[in-house]
Amino acid sequence: MTSSRPAIWLMVIASTFFWGSNFNAGHAIADKVPVLTAGAERFAIALLGFLAIRFFQSKTEMRLGPTDLVVLILLGIIGVFGFNYAFFTALQTTSALNAALIMALSPMVSLLLSTWLLPVRIRGFQYLGIIIAFVGVSLVITGGNFGLLHIAIGDAWMLLACFVWSLYSVGSKKFAAHIPPLQFARWTVSVGAIALILAALVLEDPLTVIPSLSFTTHAILIYMSVFGSVFAYIFWLRGVYAFGPDRAAVAFNMVPVFTLLVNLALGSMPLPLQILGMALVIGGVLISTGWRPRRWRISH
Numbered sequence: 001m002t003s004s005r006p007a008i009w010l011m012v013i014a015s016t017f018f019w020g021s022n023f024n025a026g027h028a029i030a031d032k033v034p035v036l037t038a039g040a041e042r043f044a045i046a047l048l049g050f051l052a053i054r055f056f057q058s059k060t061e062m063r064l065g066p067t068d069l070v071v072l073i074l075l076g077i078i079g080v081f082g083f084n085y086a087f088f089t090a091l092q093t094t095s096a097l098n099a100a101l102i103m104a105l106s107p108m109v110s111l112l113l114s115t116w117l118l119p120v121r122i123r124g125f126q127y128l129g130i131i132i133a134f135v136g137v138s139l140v141i142t143g144g145n146f147g148l149l150h151i152a153i154g155d156a157w158m159l160l161a162c163f164v165w166s167l168y169s170v171g172s173k174k175f176a177a178h179i180p181p182l183q184f185a186r187w188t189v190s191v192g193a194i195a196l197i198l199a200a201l202v203l204e205d206p207l208t209v210i211p212s213l214s215f216t217t218h219a220i221l222i223y224m225s226v227f228g229s230v231f232a233y234i235f236w237l238r239g240v241y242a243f244g245p246d247r248a249a250v251a252f253n254m255v256p257v258f259t260l261l262v263n264l265a266l267g268s269m270p271l272p273l274q275i276l277g278m279a280l281v282i283g284g285v286l287i288s289t290g291w292r293p294r295r296w297r298i299s300h
Helices: 005-029 035-056 066-090 096-103 106-117 124-142 153-175 181-203 206-212 215-243 245-251 254-265 272-289 294-299
Strands: none
Touching (some): 005 245, 005 254, 035 066, 035 181, 035 215, 096 272, 106 124, 106 153, 106 272, 124 153, 181 206, 181 215
């Protein structure tokens, strides 16, 4: 695989585009497919993609012990099953842009969880960034009516999705950092896919629903599987390994921006509060990661 830095940055940006457009895609089918059935089809396809990658790999992977398997099962249920159930449920009653803005909090939620699970201390500028970003999201989900403290049910589900994804991310660093990333991804996706399929079979009727879905709905789920799950994860890992997690995390701010751009391309105009909320969230994340322009760093 190429080691060109511009090419790797393109991969990182592509992964944020895939994740950003996933919100638009999920919103488009939210009222057409039951929650568990949508997750089951999406991750069954993603699992096939990861298995195909493994089939063409020649190198031996690490041997997993009983503790590793328990950790992977728990993280798969939390990060794949839990996240996707909350994600698809949220998109039934909230907008794609609201969902993307709430999800943009995940680096800071991960930072807060890291102080509990990892030997991490939050510095002053990080507290400032966290507060600014949370104000931005609060502005969006309350409609600017902070006194009422009313949160729409879809936004509440997306907050839960953000929390379980952050717990999955920090948990992977705490308990599974020694497992190669692609091996870790394949195992957790496998566990999550099996859990989603079993839950859908018990609680819904996927064997009847899936054959009745339109070609467009299947195409959207395939896009979310192949690009929004498999390629996005692989491209993001390339960026993390090449530039480090801190620099790659700055690009995560593009996720809601791409969601907004897709909205605009589809003819949907954002509300002024959403634009203001996005600016606050992106600014807060940049501050909390300690990012500042290269020229500013050199002169100071």
